[in-house]
Amino acid sequence: DAGVTQSPTHLIKTRGQQVTLRCSPKSGHDTVSWYQQALGQGPQFIFQYYEEEERQRGNFPDRFSGHQFPNYSSELNVNALLLGDSALYLCASSLPRKGSFKGDTQYFGPGTRLTVL
Amino acid sequence: AQSVAQPEDQVNVAEGNPLTVKCTYSVSGNPYLFWYVQYPNRGLQFLLKYITGDNLVKGSYGFEAEFNKSQTSFHLKKPSALVSDSALYFCAVRGNSGNTGKLIFGQGTTLQVKP
Numbered sequence: 001d002a003g004v005t006q007s008p009t010h011l012i013k014t015r016g017q018q019v020t021l022r023c024s025p026k027s028g029h030d031t032v033s034w035y036q037q038a039l040g041q042g043p044q045f046i047f048q049y050y051e052e053e054e055r056q057r058g059n060f061p062d063r064f065s066g067h068q069f070p071n072y073s074s075e076l077n078v079n080a081l082l083l084g085d086s087a088l089y090l091c092a093s094s095l096p097r098k099g100s101f102k103g104d105t106q107y108f109g110p111g112t113r114l115t116v117l
Numbered sequence: 118a119q120s121v122a123q124p125e126d127q128v129n130v131a132e133g134n135p136l137t138v139k140c141t142y143s144v145s146g147n148p149y150l151f152w153y154v155q156y157p158n159r160g161l162q163f164l165l166k167y168i169t170g171d172n173l174v175k176g177s178y179g180f181e182a183e184f185n186k187s188q189t190s191f192h193l194k195k196p197s198a199l200v201s202d203s204a205l206y207f208c209a210v211r212g213n214s215g216n217t218g219k220l221i222f223g224q225g226t227t228l229q230v231k232p
Contacts, residue, residue, distance in 0.1 A: 042222030101218035102211050103168045108160040
């Protein structure tokens, strides 16, 4: 049973560039959430996708956008990169029971390490 | 505002001794509480969660956690620590407002188990 996979594992970009990160959810899961984990910090919620729509968003600027595909995989796009965007980006998948997102368990991928120079 | 606090940056224990990693939370309504572990250069691994019911929750790898509503705490415990338990531990919470999927994480506690 494949877990959550993310690509690439590492990425180096320069300020002002754009980046796309990819995530494939755990088999059978239909919901994908993205988190940003800065060095020495806990993960911060970026947004969550369900049924190909963004259903909830954290406190991140519009430079952060995403997409979910019919096969439930997802992309995170970041435009106009800033030095402060350097972080580990984590994708988590889940399967809400009876439409409840509160009680479901999110399973995380290994992350993509983004470095902005 | 909803929040999670992990008051200890690091916890040191000897192998074979019991361990406790502390977590307190602040949310409106009944909380949904989670513990995750992160090994170096890895994502987060789910350990256990409390939704409702018994205040003592058992999880993976021999870990358990006790929900204490009056103290708003959800401490992670293990009766006998292993060197392989050394890692970064995160407590997380979801509030009861709406059908939120957002997890709010603490800053993390590094557990060091010495042989």
